[in-house]
Amino acid sequence: MPPPPTPDVDMGVEEALLSGMPALPTGSRVARQRLPSGTDILAVEVPSARKVRLVAAVGAGYLDEPRERPGLAHLLEHSLFLGSRNSPQPGAFAAWVGEQGGRYNAKTDEFVTDYHLSLPPAAAQEGLVRLIDLLVRPCLVTSAISREIEVIDAEFQARLADPALHRQAVLSRLFQPDHPAADFHAGHRGTLGKGSASLCEALGDFHDTHYRAERISMVMLGPASLASQFEMLEPTCSAIPDGARPLNRQSNARWASPAYLQWCLPPKQASTAPKLEMLWPLSSSLAEHHAALLDHALTTLCDGRLAATLQEQAAIADMAATVRPEGTGPALCLTLTLTPRGERCVDRLLATCLSAVRELPSRLVIQPCPYPLISETDLDDYALQLARRLAQPPSTEHSDNHGDNGFQCAFDELEACLAPSACRIMEEKQGLDADVEYVPNTLTPFRRVSWPEGRASTSAARLAPCPAPRIALQDYLTRGAVASSPTVAECLGEHGSFGLWWAGGSGQQDSSWCLGWPAPRKTQQVRLAAWHQHTLALRQAARNAAVTLTLGGDTRGDWLRVQGEPQGLESVASQALAAWAVVTPDSPRGQARSLQPRSSQPSVAPAGLLAQRMLACLGVPFPRHDAQPLGKRILSWSMGWLGPSEYLSASQRLATQASELLDYSCGVVESSHETLSTSVAGAPRWLAPQGEDHALMLQIDGPDDTPVSRLLMRLLADAHDSAFFQELRVHQGLGYVAAVRYREADGWPRLGYVVQSPHADIDDLQEAVKCFLKQKGMALARLGEATLARRLDGLSMQWGPPETPGEAILASWQALRHAVIGSSLSTAMPPTATALILRPWEVMEHALVDVTPEALEEFAATLFAEAPRQWWYHSPAGYRRL
Incomplete structure (x- = not known):
């Protein structure tokens, strides 16, 4: 299976820098330069980009701040927006960005602080100048900083209701007490004071030490050519002063001895679905020089086997794995979101997961590297991740794992890192009743518990293994044409319960197939959550077969999209439909066949600030009340290398199955959104x-x-x-x-x-x-x-x-649903034309x-x-x- 296409790479861009990054749209190019002053600049030409992304990343974060000034790095990030030499008024930068219709944000991480904004292409030059001015010439006025400390204190008090802050607090208990990662870094009035002269002096010193050319990376991503981007980047970034002082980072290891911590949210906090988190520390050299090996390990771990095994007992609602977890440095992190049933068998879940991770190296040897786990391209995140990578200084750890025998050495090191005895465990619980300690500042309750290492190797302790969902590959003999695009839909008529539309070939190797059908609006939120849960193993197995499964729903019903290699689309779509019928609470058939009792569904409280929770409510529609009986029609749309004859044949095979799955009479569906009454x-x-x-x-x-x-x-x-x-x-x-x-x-x-x-x-x-x-x-x-x-x-x-191609397909699919389904889901959905032009952006x-x-x-x-x-x-x- 060939990897996804990579952009044209100009001289100066190392392969490791783009390792694991998603594929950019066709015609994109990337180039890198290092200015004499030491600033790294990277230009990313994406001809289809509508806006310019500018990201400045500084290679210093909260672990670099003085230990006697917790929160200093975060305060500096805030303070830069309080005025700079050319725009001294607080809020001037934000006002200018708003006038352009742009967006900006910033984040202080362990070793990197980034400042990013998006603008119309015409404003790119001025935006770059303003960003550099904000970055290297701040005013740092004492009175303004004093007011900002109050803002940071209020923000911290609000974040005490955010589970992510408490998770980070407990995580710090796994680190050596003398390592900066074990300290508190969020900052509040108690740690920062009230904006004294000495604090402002410390802010200025931290800025002078790190916000210099040698430690700053700048990424521009937009439609302009590489040459045009460098014409803007070079002179503007050359004005960044040099003179960064050496980094004074501790060389001692961050991790303390392996431990098992149980924790919970403080009293009166909203409950969440508890999580079980397992961490295996990795060396920086392994993460930097052997990213492909680690990505292969993730792909193998998330091939659907482990997820299917855990879900057979209805023990988890979700599973996630990464080698770049938040707040730990390099580590393999496996996180399970537990159901109530899973909370009662944590020991068996641990034994099963530790055993699966321990067996990873042997599976890597015998398994060819599959299609990589790469998501659809998010251009905002693409620019951000590249800037952060550029700003990270090379590892100081000694490593000879990238020589002639580098792969074998890295493989041996990874095998040692993944031993059960190297795992750190954090178990979130609903409450703790004994031996409770509290993390300073956040007052997060936790306790240390013992867990016998030998239990992971006891077969009786592990759950019986289940195979991953099988993705049957259909051998198609012909391919679709390559002259059309996802913006054109041709009606092929009705076939059984399917209304068939086809967009022809895309000129790309993969294909897409979208299906949409009526569904009860009143139970949609619960149904979609359960559908995602029950398709976890399927989505993982599909990804290893080069197919991406996307699920969704709105007032016009539920829908799915399968995209990737055409041979696997039908199998994945069929299994996703079957999972939908299982979790649909309105269907007597679904209730009888449910794999998991509804009582075991976890109750999940939204995370984040209250304001974020409220804004999320804006996305929930108020349905109309002119409810109609559910129909059984399915809107089907395909494009790519899946030709029309194969598409018709596959639709015929799915039609019978879909008719049975949607054959129920109870429930109603609302026809469309209605404004507030x-x-x-x-x-x-x-x-x-x-x-x-x-x-x-x-x-x-x-x-x-x-x-x-x-x-x-x-x-x-x-x-x-x-x-x-x-x-x-x-x-x-x-x-x-x-x-x-x-x-x-x-x-x-x-x-x-x-x-x-x-x-x-x-x-x-x-x-x-x-x-x-x-x-x-x-x-x-x-x-x-x-x-x-x-x-x-x-x-x-x-x-x-x-x-991006993914954005075009999704926009065209939703436009087709709007045009064909209209306001009535109970009709036979006759098309008003034999072909539709699907370009909602032109409207x-x-x-x-x-x-x-x-x-x-x-x-x-x-x-x-x-x-x-x-x-x-x-x-x-x-x-x-x-």
Whole structure:
């Protein structure tokens, strides 16, 4: 099986730098230069890219900060946005990015701090100049830093309700006490003080030490040629001053002796689905020089066998494996999300997993390297990962594992690393009742327990092994044409329960096959979660057969997409359909055949800040109430090397199976999304208590889902966001999260005005949001011609032609569902034409012409005066009547 195509690589790009990275779109090129000052610059030319990604990565993180100043690196990251030499006003950088319709963010990691933004191509040069100014010429004003410490403290207090913070706290107990990784690094008022002169001096010293050319990497990814990108990068990045001081990192090993820790969330925190995490530390040299070997080990571990074995006992809801876990350095990490049944047999799960990992080296020897585990390309993440890799200094560990005998040495080292005795274990539980310790600062409860190493080698302790799902390969004799594209769909007529559409060949080696059918809306969330759970082993096995399985659902029903080698598509689709019928609670057939009792489904609480949880609610549609009986029609669409005759034959084989699986009469399905009704809007919705903050979100739905309404709603979000932040967070000091976001629920546009505060209550927050809209809502919607033109460029960046083949296929599939299914799922779905042009992005481009300052002002006046409003609340005490 050949690997996926790689981009054209220019001189200076080592193979290891791109190892394990997903394939870029056809025609992409990558080139690297190291400037005389020491700055690494990397240009990535992607002709189909709609926007430019700029990522600056600094090779210093929270493990490099002085041990007497915990949180200093994170504070510096925040402080850079408080003003720079050329833009001294706090928030100026954010305001400029918002005016362009762009996005920015930053993150402080162990050894790297990154700053990234996306912009329209026309703004790339100025964006690069502003980013460098922010990075190397910060103002670092004491008064501004003092205010930012309060923000960081409030952020930390809110993160005490986030399971990820407590997981990191417990993880630190597995490290040597004298290693920086064992320290607390999040930072808060207690560790940072109140912004004294000495703290500002320490900030400046940390900046002068690390934010220098030798330690900075810059990546630009966009549609411009490599030469054009270097014309921007070279002179701008050459202005970065050099003079970085040597890194003073401890050479002692981070990991303490192997241990088994049980932990839980502090009292009053929202419960989550408990996880069982197993960690095998790896050397830095192994991770740097033998990434292909480690990726092969992951592929073998995640081939469906282990997942099928664990799910046979209904013990896990999910399984994940990585060699780049958060907060550990190089390590093989295997994480199981446990069901209640799994919580009762943790010893057997451990024995089974440790045995599977111990046997990995022998399986690597006898197994050829399969298709690599590479996800579809996310260009934002691609640029970010490359910058982080460039900023990581080479390992100081001595290694001769990359010489002539390097592979065998690396293999022997990996075998030693994966011994059961080398494993560290963290088990999350619902609560602890004895021998409890607490991690300082976060007060995370944990305890140390003993677990006999010999149990992993006892066959009686392990679960009986199950084979991976078998992917039957269909031998197709002919191939599809190569002249068409995923933007054209030809109707081949009805075949059994299938409405068949075909897009011809794609000119690529892989193929896609999408299926969609009616499904009950009222149980969709539970059903889709169970469907993902029951197809875990199938998705892993399919990936090893070069097929990717994607599952989804919305108000038009449920759907699946299989993509990859055409020989395996039918088998994967068939098994995915069978799994859907098993987990569908509305079907008597599904209930009788359920592999797992519904009572064993874990209850999962959302993670992250309260504001993030609220914004996620914007993606959940309010269904209409004109419910109709479920139909049994399946919309089928294929493209690629799967030719029309093979497609017809495969559809015929699936038709009988699908008709039986969808043959039930109970349940109803709602036809489409509906905007908020006055009765619905009158009842506030409360989130389950999580943490001590108050939070509030005002949701406003658009009047319809037309392209013009979607564009105008997005313009309003961009126009209000920065001003809302300045008014509620900076001027009124109500909270550290204050944002306006645009979201869509099955294509229906929504605005969310969200505030999270550690001190202001719901009444104050609600009054502040109302006053903002009343006093500034319309004024901010009155955009001048020049401002509107910039904002429309930003919208073109968001809604333009697809950047990747995967994005084009998914957009075309959803456009076909919209066109063919329409508003009624119970009809026979007759097509209105024998062929459809599926280019939804062109519809948005045409709608841009109708967006004028007058249209935006009129739309805003009607929206703010007439649109029903939905309020979302969170209070530490839970629901209370206002």
